[in-house]
Amino acid sequence: xxxxxxxxxxxxxxxxxxxxxxxxxxxxxxxxxxxxxxxxxxxxxxxxxxxxxxxxxxxxxxxxxxxxxxxxxxxxxxxxxxx
Numbered sequence: 001x002x003x004x005x006x007x008x009x010x011x012x013x014x015x016x017x018x019x020x021x022x023x024x025x026x027x028x029x030x031x032x033x034x035x036x037x038x039x040x041x042x043x044x045x046x047x048x049x050x051x052x053x054x055x056x057x058x059x060x061x062x063x064x065x066x067x068x069x070x071x072x073x074x075x076x077x078x079x080x081x082x083x
Contacts, residue, residue: 047064047065048065049063
């Protein structure tokens with residue numbers, strides 16, 4: 001089952017958050033993987049391919065988007081602290 005129908009609502013929430021002053025937003029979701037991973041593993045995605053979706057409204061056009069390295073380290077450190 002695809003979750004593509006959630007994109008408009010997600011974009012609307014992002015727009016509201018930005019309008020109310022949010023400058024950094026972390027999205028959390030779930031997906032399948034193409035390699036063998038332990039069940040219930042938590043992965044921090046550091047790069048994603050972009051398509052024709054709403055991401056082009058928020059950042060300059062590019063084939064992919066990368067998570068800032070400092071943000072990656074901060075997220076991984078926070079998760080490690082939670083075990």
